[in-house]
Every structure is written in structure tokens, then in C-alpha cells.
Amino acid sequence: MTTRYNHYIGGEFTPPASGKYFDSTNPYTGEVWAQIAEGNSEDVDRAVSAARSAFGEWKRMTPTARGKLLTRLAELIEENSAHLGEIEVRDNGKLYEEMSGQTRYMAEWYRYYGGLADKVEGAVIPTDKANTLNYTRYEPLSVVAMITPWNSPLLLLSWKLPAALAAGNTVVVKPSEFTSASTLEFAKLFDEAGFPTGVFNVVTGDGRNVGAPLVAHPDVAKIAFTGSDVAGAAINAAAAKDFKPVTLELGGKSPNIVFADADLDAAVSGVISGIFAASGQTCIAGSRLLVEESIHDEFVQRVIDMARTAKIGDPMSRETQVGPVTTPAQFQKVLDYIDIAKSEGATPVLGGKPYEGEGSSGGQMVEPTIFTDVDNSMRIAQEEVFGPVLSVIKFTDEEDAVRIANDIDFGLAAGVWTSDIGRAIRMTEELEAGTVWVNTYRSVSFTSPFGGYKRSGIGRESGSEAIKEFLQTKSVWISTSPHRGNPFVLR
Ligand code: NAD
Numbered sequence: 006m007t008t009r010y011n012h013y014i015g016g017e018f019t020p021p022a023s024g025k026y027f028d029s030t031n032p033y034t035g036e037v038w039a040q041i042a043e044g045n046s047e048d049v050d051r052a053v054s055a056a057r058s059a060f061g062e063w064k065r066m067t068p069t070a071r072g073k074l075l076t077r078l079a080e081l082i083e084e085n086s087a088h089l090g091e092i093e094v095r096d097n098g099k100l101y102e103e104m105s106g107q108t109r110y111m112a113e114w115y116r117y118y119g120g121l122a123d124k125v126e127g128a129v130i131p132t133d134k135a136n137t138l139n140y141t142r143y144e145p146l147s148v149v150a151m152i153t154p155w156n157s158p159l160l161l162l163s164w165k166l167p168a169a170l171a172a173g174n175t176v177v178v179k180p181s182e183f184t185s186a187s188t189l190e191f192a193k194l195f196d197e198a199g200f201p202t203g204v205f206n207v208v209t210g211d212g213r214n215v216g217a218p219l220v221a222h223p224d225v226a227k228i229a230f231t232g233s234d235v236a237g238a239a240i241n242a243a244a245a246k247d248f249k250p251v252t253l254e255l256g257g258k259s260p261n262i263v264f265a266d267a268d269l270d271a272a273v274s275g276v277i278s279g280i281f282a283a284s285g286q287t288c289i290a291g292s293r294l295l296v297e298e299s300i301h302d303e304f305v306q307r308v309i310d311m312a313r314t315a316k317i318g319d320p321m322s323r324e325t326q327v328g329p330v331t332t333p334a335q336f337q338k339v340l341d342y343i344d345i346a347k348s349e350g351a352t353p354v355l356g357g358k359p360y361e362g363e364g365s366s367g368g369q370m371v372e373p374t375i376f377t378d379v380d381n382s383m384r385i386a387q388e389e390v391f392g393p394v395l396s397v398i399k400f401t402d403e404e405d406a407v408r409i410a411n412d413i414d415f416g417l418a419a420g421v422w423t424s425d426i427g428r429a430i431r432m433t434e435e436l437e438a439g440t441v442w443v444n445t446y447r448s449v450s451f452t453s454p455f456g457g458y459k460r461s462g463i464g465r466e467s468g469s470e471a472i473k474e475f476l477q478t479k480s481v482w483i484s485t486s487p488h489r490g491n492p493f494v495l496r
Pocket residue numbers: 152153154155156157161179180181182210211212213215216217220231232233234235236237239240253254255256257287288289389391417457461462
């Protein structure tokens with residue numbers, strides 16, 4: 006029995022204009038479990054029109070009232086987190102243990118921006134002009150398009166959606182064609198929370214037939230995108246034609262840097278969580294392990310020993326530590342990169358092939374894989390694999406570590422493991438990355454800005470400054486002068 010999902014437009018679940026549906030497959034079992042509406046530009050038009058019609062009422066609602074609705078939505082997310090987590094696992098194969106926590110935690114973003122909605126204050130600006138009042142107002146943009154990837158569909162949507170709604174925008178979302186179901190289950194909560202219809206809309210389908218027309222739609226004022234740098238570049242170019250602002254959260258090839266003076270037990274665990282959690286399918290994966298030469302062999306052996314104990318299997322089981330890779334294409338891509346690493350001369354010291362042991366089920370499983378003797382110029386060190394593949398690179402000293410870490414087009418995140426506080430601070434200053442972790446890895450919060458340097462993106466999500474990504478500033482001038490000046494002279 007498969008479940009059939011329609012678009013969510015203007016508060017209704019509506020069938021696609023094409024009348025067609027495509028399959029959604031469980032990556033662990035390989036079975037088709039859902040059918041998703043195959044959208045096209047006609048559906049995009051309908052969704053943008055619904056969002057545009059809802060914009061007037063939504064922006065005129067007081068920020069306090071918008072905030073209350075977001076807070077109510079946060080409560081409903083918490084009540085439904087187990088169900089939403091289960092849908093995500095069925096669609097993307099990540100561990101239920103992680104996804105159920107994630108779907109619960111994402112409620113905090115709605116609560117945070119719900120609270121922030123009525124705290125975005127303009128300023129009265131003292132100017133050099135006599136008898137004038139000048140102040141700023143922050144105003145919404147109108148319809149914001151959001152395009153999300155398959156790896157954590159609801160959490161990544163939640164990093165942008167509540168900020169945009171709190172700011173007074175209405176939204177059309179296109180989730181990944183591989184993981185659309187959870188966004189549609191989530192859409193049901195909007196009606197229950199009491200949002201006006203059309204404030205939130207979902208159109209499903211692929212990048213070419215839904216994503217591209219959504220980006221190009223004349224009534225879409227901004228695009229907030231999370232995904233690969235390749236799609237991000239195409240979206241950025243298309244948006245630039247119409248001067249539309251973008252927020253781009255893109256890929257990474259983050260260095261996890263271990264100095265000889267680090268607490269090595271903590272570092273081993275941080276390295277494992279950086280690359281093998283979520284089978285390496287996270288933008289912040291610490292996929293380049295930089296190890297100080299003097300501890301290289303001992304440290305790598307400890308990482309191998311811990312990685313070898315990982316229980317691979319059914320993502321719904323609480324014991325499983327490494328689950329499947331989400332899509333057949335991604336599975337092949339990971340295997341191709343393993344071949345590339347071997348052909349480049351890297352040494353495979355763990356894994357390196359599809360997992361076929363106990364708990365494999367015909368789905369797309371890859372063994373946790375580690376390569377040593379990696380040079381930073383190799384493709385396996387420079388390109389995002391988005392799978393459970395770790396490249397180990399040696400460094401000689403602090404300066405060498407910084408040079409290697411920054412010698413890359415990406416700049417999403419970096420980890421540093423050291424017990425020297427001076428070194429820790431120097432490293433946080435030198436590393437070219439939007440997030441730097443010291444003696445920890447993978448921490449994120451609704452309170453703290455997240456985003457990339459270099460090819461990892463444009464703009465920031467989360468934290469109080471991110472709401473400005475969905476607002477535009479208006480400067481208002483009011484004359485208080487009883488006199489009229491010379492109209493032929495600009496003052
Ligand atoms: P992807 O770029 O292939 O697809 C992402 C979304 O963009 C999908 O919904 C897709 O349909 C759509 N799309 C593709 N081409 C498009 C186009 N030309 N116009 C409009 N829409 C288009 O990425 P993916 O494979 O789904 O996700 C993995 C990537 O996402 C990795 O590179 C990963 O690093 C990145 N990611 C980044 C972050 C972050 O916060 N920086 C978080 C998670 C994932």
C-alpha cells in the first residue's frame with residue numbers, strides 16, 4: 006500500500022495539473038512507499054498566486070499575532086515529532102534516533118522566531134538636516150521561494166521558514182523530489198495552528214520543472230536555497246537576472262584538525278560523529294581529517310578501531326549507528342569517489358565497498374570508509390562526496406594546518422582539537438569557515454548564525470540577524486519645518 010501526496014496550495018491538498026505522480030522509495034528496503042505529485046509551472050503559478058493573495062493580510066497582521074501562530078505551530082511540531090521523524094526516515098534513511106530528535110528540536114526555531122517577530126525594531130536616526138524626523142522601518146519582501154535538499158528536509162526548511170514568516174512574508178516551498186513527504190505531512194499543521202490560507206504552500210517535483218520556474222516567477226521576491234553548489238550557482242544566476250536576493254546554504258569539505266596536544270579520546274569521537282553520523286550525508290561533514298604528523302599513525306588507528314564497531318543496518322532500529330545512503334544516484338556517486346581515491350593513490354584502510362553484512366537489506370549501504378596518504382590536491386580531498394568517506398591528511402605544524410585547511414573552494418565549517426587555548430583562538434581567527442568548533446563538532450542552535458564562506462554559500466540562517474535576510478529597510482523622512490526652502494537647491 007502506497008500513500009499518495011498532493012501539492013499543498015492555498016490551504017488545500019490539490020492534485021497536480023499534469024495528473025501524474027512519481028514514486029518515493031525507502032532507501033533501506035528499496036521499496037516504493039509513497040507517490041508524490043509531479044509538479045510543473047502551472048502548479049507553481051497557482052502556488053505563487055495563493056501566496057501573493059495571502060501576503061496582504063499576513064503582512065498587515067501584527068507581528069505579535071504572527072508570532073503567536075508560530076508559537077502554536079511549535080507546539081504542534083512537538084506533538085507530531087515522532088510521526089514526522091518516522092516519515093523522514095522512510096524517505097531518506099537517516100537514523101530514527103537522530104531524525105525523531107531533529108523533528109522535535111526543530112520546534113525551537115518556530116518558538117524563537119515567534120518570539121522575535123515583534124522585536125525587530127527600526128531606529129530614529131539623528132541626521133544633519135534641521136527640522137526633520139528620519140526613521141527606519143523593516144518591511145517584508147512578499148513571496149519567498151524555498152528550495153530544500155533531501156538530507157534533513159524539515160530541519161533545513163525550519164532554518165529559513167519561521168524567520169521568513171515572522172518577518173511577514175508568505176512562502177512557497179519545493180522540497181527535494183527524493184524526500185517530499187515530510188514537508189507535506191508538516192503542511193497539515195498550518196491549518197490546525199490557524200494560519201490564514203496561502204501563507205504556506207508546497208509544490209513538489211524536480212528542479213527543472215518546479216524549482217527553476219519557481220525561481221524565475223515574477224511574483225517571487227527572494228529565493229532561500231539549501232543544496233549543492235552546482236544547483237546553487239544555477240539559482241544564483243537565474244535570480245540575478247531579475248535582481249532577486251538569495252540566501253544560499255551550499256556544500257562543504259570541512260577540515261577536522263587534530264593537534265598532538267588534544268584530548269585524543271574526545272577527538273576520536275568528534276571525528277567519528279563528523280563523518281559517519283548520518284552516513285556522512287550532512288553539509289557540515291568533517292570529511293577531511295587533518296592530523297599532526299607526530300600522532301598520525303596512533304590516532305588514525307584509534308579512529309579505525311571505533312569506526313569498525315559501528316552497527317550498520319535498519320535506520321528504524323535504535324541500535325543502528327550507520328544507515329543507508331539516501332538515493333541510488335548518491336550511492337553510485339559515493340562508490341565512484343572511492344574508486345577515484347584509489348586511482349589517485351590514496352590508501353584504503355577501512356571499508357571501501359557496499360555493505361552486504363548482517364542488517365543490509367538490498368538498500369544502498371556503504372561501509373564506513375577511511376583513506377590515508379591523501380594529498381590535499383586530490384579530488385577526494387577537494388570535492389564533496391556526501392557519504393561515509395573520510396580522507397586523512399598529515400600536517401607538520403599550526404601554519405601548515407591552516408594552509409591545508411583553507412586550501413579549498415568551500416568554507417562551511419571546521420573543527421579544531423587542541424588543549425592549548427592560545428592555539429584554539431588563533432585557529433578560530435585563521436580558518437576560512439562560517440562555523441568553527443573547538444573541541445566539539447556538529448553543534449548548531451536556533452540562536453546562532455549558520456552559513457558558508459566562499460563556495461559554501463551566501464547569507465546566514467538562525468539567530469536574530471537572520472530575520473533581516475527576509476526584510477527590506479525603508480528610510481522615512483518627515484519634515485517638521487514650518488518654512489518652505491528654496492525648491493531649486495537640493496539639501
Ligand atoms: P541538490 O542541489 O541536487 O538539490 C537541492 C534542491 O534543489 C532539490 O530540491 C532540487 O530539486 C533543487 N534543484 C536542483 N536544481 C535546481 C535548479 N536548477 N533550479 C531550482 N531548483 C533546483 O542537492 P541535494 O543532493 O538534494 O542535497 C545535497 C547537497 O545539499 C549537498 O551539497 C549538501 O552539502 C548541501 N546541503 C547544504 C546545507 C547547508 O546548510 N549549507 C545543508 C544540507 C545540505
